Amino acid sequence: MRVSFWTLVSIFAWLILIALLVVPLGSVLLSSVQDQAGSFTLENYARFIETPRFRTAFLNTLIIGFGGLAGSLLLGSAMAFCMARIEIRGSRIVSLLAILALVSPPFIGAYSWIVLFGSGGLVRQTLMSWGIFIPPIFGLWGILIVFSFKFYPYVYLLASGALANINRSLEEAAESLGLTPFQRVMKISFPLVLPALSAGGLLALIHSIADFGTPRLIGRGFNVLATEAYTLYSAEVGSNLSMATTISIVLILLSMFFVFAQRYMSRRNVYHGNLINKPVKKKLTGFPNIAAHVVVYGIALIGAMPAFIAAIYSVRRTSGPVFHPGFGLDSYRRILYNLADVVQNSLTFSFATVALIVTIGTLIGCLVARKMSVNNSLLDATLMVPYVMPGIVVGIAFVAAFNSPPLALTGTAAVIILSIFIRRLPYSVRSSASALRQVSPSMEEAAISLGYSPARAFMKVTVPLILPGIIAGGMLSFVTAINELSSSLVLYVGSTATMPVRIYIAINDGDYGTAAALSTVLLVLSSTAIYIAFRLMGRDERALL
Amino acid sequence: MSYLTVKDASKQFGGSVRALDGVSFAVERNEFFTLLGPSGCGKTTLLRSIAGFADLTAGSISLAGAALDAVPSHKRDIGMVFQDYAVFPHLTVAENVAFGLKARKVPATETATRVAEALNTVRLGAMAARLPAALSGGQQQRIGLARAMVIRPKLLLMDEPLSNLDAKLRIDLRDEIRDIQKSIGIAAIYVTHDQEEALAISDRICVMNAGRIEQIGTPQEIYADPRTIFVASFVGTMNILPQEAASHLGLESSRVHQWAIRPEHIQLDQGNVAPDSVRLAGRVEKYTYLGREAHVLAQTPAGKIVVQLADPAPSLRMEPGSAISLAFRRQDILSFDSNGVRLEGRGN
Numbered sequence: 074m075r076v077s078f079w080t081l082v083s084i085f086a087w088l089i090l091i092a093l094l095v096v097p098l099g100s101v102l103l104s105s106v107q108d109q110a111g112s113f114t115l116e117n118y119a120r121f122i123e124t125p126r127f128r129t130a131f132l133n134t135l136i137i138g139f140g141g142l143a144g145s146l147l148l149g150s151a152m153a154f155c156m157a158r159i160e161i162r163g164s165r166i167v168s169l170l171a172i173l174a175l176v177s178p179p180f181i182g183a184y185s186w187i188v189l190f191g192s193g194g195l196v197r198q199t200l201m202s203w204g205i206f207i208p209p210i211f212g213l214w215g216i217l218i219v220f221s222f223k224f225y226p227y228v229y230l231l232a233s234g235a236l237a238n239i240n241r242s243l244e245e246a247a248e249s250l251g252l253t254p255f256q257r258v259m260k261i262s263f264p265l266v267l268p269a270l271s272a273g274g275l276l277a278l279i280h281s282i283a284d285f286g287t288p289r290l291i292g293r294g295f296n297v298l299a300t301e302a303y304t305l306y307s308a309e310v311g312s313n314l315s316m317a318t319t320i321s322i323v324l325i326l327l328s329m330f331f332v333f334a335q336r337y338m339s340r341r342n343v344y345h346g347n348l349i350n351k352p353v354k355k356k357l358t359g360f361p362n363i364a365a366h367v368v369v370y371g372i373a374l375i376g377a378m379p380a381f382i383a384a385i386y387s388v389r390r391t392s393g394p395v396f397h398p399g400f401g402l403d404s405y406r407r408i409l410y411n412l413a414d415v416v417q418n419s420l421t422f423s424f425a426t427v428a429l430i431v432t433i434g435t436l437i438g439c440l441v442a443r444k445m446s447v448n449n450s451l452l453d454a455t456l457m458v459p460y461v462m463p464g465i466v467v468g469i470a471f472v473a474a475f476n477s478p479p480l481a482l483t484g485t486a487a488v489i490i491l492s493i494f495i496r497r498l499p500y501s502v503r504s505s506a507s508a509l510r511q512v513s514p515s516m517e518e519a520a521i522s523l524g525y526s527p528a529r530a531f532m533k534v535t536v537p538l539i540l541p542g543i544i545a546g547g548m549l550s551f552v553t554a555i556n557e558l559s560s561s562l563v564l565y566v567g568s569t570a571t572m573p574v575r576i577y578i579a580i581n582d583g584d585y586g587t588a589a590a591l592s593t594v595l596l597v598l599s600s601t602a603i604y605i606a607f608r609l610m611g612r613d614e615r616a617l618l
Numbered sequence: 619m620s621y622l623t624v625k626d627a628s629k630q631f632g633g634s635v636r637a638l639d640g641v642s643f644a645v646e647r648n649e650f651f652t653l654l655g656p657s658g659c660g661k662t663t664l665l666r667s668i669a670g671f672a673d674l675t676a677g678s679i680s681l682a683g684a685a686l687d688a689v690p691s692h693k694r695d696i697g698m699v700f701q702d703y704a705v706f707p708h709l710t711v712a713e714n715v716a717f718g719l720k721a722r723k724v725p726a727t728e729t730a731t732r733v734a735e736a737l738n739t740v741r742l743g744a745m746a747a748r749l750p751a752a753l754s755g756g757q758q759q760r761i762g763l764a765r766a767m768v769i770r771p772k773l774l775l776m777d778e779p780l781s782n783l784d785a786k787l788r789i790d791l792r793d794e795i796r797d798i799q800k801s802i803g804i805a806a807i808y809v810t811h812d813q814e815e816a817l818a819i820s821d822r823i824c825v826m827n828a829g830r831i832e833q834i835g836t837p838q839e840i841y842a843d844p845r846t847i848f849v850a851s852f853v854g855t856m857n858i859l860p861q862e863a864a865s866h867l868g869l870e871s872s873r874v875h876q877w878a879i880r881p882e883h884i885q886l887d888q889g890n891v892a893p894d895s896v897r898l899a900g901r902v903e904k905y906t907y908l909g910r911e912a913h914v915l916a917q918t919p920a921g922k923i924v925v926q927l928a929d930p931a932p933s934l935r936m937e938p939g940s941a942i943s944l945a946f947r948r949q950d951i952l953s954f955d956s957n958g959v960r961l962e963g964r965g966n
Contacts, residue, residue, distance in 0.1 A: 287718030518671055519704040519762075521692045524771060530692070537708050 144221025149228025
């Protein structure tokens, strides 16, 4: 009975992966190697290589990827070092600000930077009136600034964790062996946090490559693969699905390449230290102290700035898209009267997605954690694929796969829910598997020896123990689901528009008041979900990664 | 027929690894039976097979006259105490103990009395409403013990229950376990790798090695009359001497492969030893003072030999290199053949 149940789960998991991953990816691949008549061709790839526009986009993608990586590494490691090793006043607030930067959708960031530093931006205008000219933020530098301040928390959270876990004795041993402080950092501390730095950097890199909203809003002609794919797909005249799918394949390969490169680089660098001697935070005085605080608060406040800007602009008085002096709730009123369906869509889709993710993710997580077999290891490995798939690619893949019978899902709410579901499933499986690994198998055996059948023992003992972790994971999935833009943008139709899609449209239309109000609603919902998650599982910022 | 019988139990993990290799033994009602052996000897696999958490590749187990092989573990009515306590962290101490009674649909009032009684037995009466996280390791294991006993199981299994506790607590709790087992009169099987613990707690000990039983016997038999060289050296300390030592010991060595003698059976010859003793001259290599006893490591023509001195005088000095003379009785020497099996009788 029990065995057959888990066999069923395993079959079910593979069916899901085949339907939502293998088929869409297969369709993308097929579409990219087919000509109009449907026969095999590498024409699209040849065109990708020959066309200057695509070559530029490819190069640009690499530039923003590594630019975002470099910026995040710089900001994240500076902040991690200060926070882990120096006493910073109000360090709790700093990490809250980092979380705020992490959960606010990137397109809100882009929008807020435009509000301040765009052509008519508040800060830019003020500086100009003082006679200081700065160029508007649009273009490559704008993208890199947004990425750096948006993605630095990945590096910060991982590296500060690693720094706090270096046994102090190691550094003291190095000191007693005669190394100078600088040598000590380079020869001991740096190698020990390198795995965390490269893992955080990889997250920043992959998100930079995959991000669609920022280059679209702030790039102004600086095109990357994600935006090119979307343009090709969405062009009203001459929409070119096969070229869009070709670019999608290139994007997937690029992400996978970086994932494997990072794995290869850090394959030997796994350190297990003991923590008998925890590192202490140093108390600085005078100028160094002020400098450290300026660095930390500067990064944290600029990173969280988009959220504040959105909140402030959401309560400015408006009429239509035009801001007026003073404050008012016009924008919220407009949401309530005109865009209630969008908010409702977002909430319905997100709750549906979370329900799916939690139940199916937990079942597969149990399978992976408890029933070790070749089949399940393969399942675990396959689940890594959605992890490296940019949202825009998932969207295009779903269009390619589900546009025609037997599965004509395009334009339905289901397709949006399923697209977010498959992207978030790996996280959920991992987190429930790790929650389950925390529960000693002897716990369940104890219940069995006391007279409970295996199924009842699982329900009575294991489920209550992993439930907080599962709910917390569900809350974090909710944050991802409700902020998802790129795949929804490809898949939505008028009646299934979500808040992020609506914000994107509003920014494009110059309707900043509505965008700010919707963004604020999103931020409040996300923060609530994170608050619940942290209450349930203890504060662990790294769960957000 | 015995209360618990294990017959020809074998367990083969993938490939050729034999965790259990034809193990048979019987345990009587009220008996405290210990499985003793180094890690990987199959003792835990055996215990888990009795509990029903592992299936035997071959062999059968019966309890109170009924075969267990087809009975699922939750219907075996066997209480189990775990090495990592396995106390449910989301339930209070009392709820933990009541857990098994709930499955048996025991009425609430009876549950309350039995839980209170069990908690008093393990001296946790005052902790009933606490959550286990607030308790020490020793207290958590007491919950585990109360929880397993309160269901009045047919058999109590304990899988290294004391190995995660510190030394002093281990001794206290092991005496408690022994007392409780005797007072409620239950058959218990106890797994440990600690030979001193096994000697202290057991009615009978089953020494296991590499999936096979080396010897079953009372603590006295296991210690004083080991049947194999493995048991002789695993339980207590033992001086093992090669065959060639025979000439120095005044012994014959036709079939003997190894000789063995316990350190406490060797004396220092200070003119007060029995006339028929074997004498052996040697030099002190190391002297270790332990308070209640002292160990002298001596280099002799027969090999290195440890001598245990009871209640050594604090003023006693043994400089490395100084000459000493060892003496022991011939009947205290054990002899083993090339298969490690004891040769007939003592002092042959």
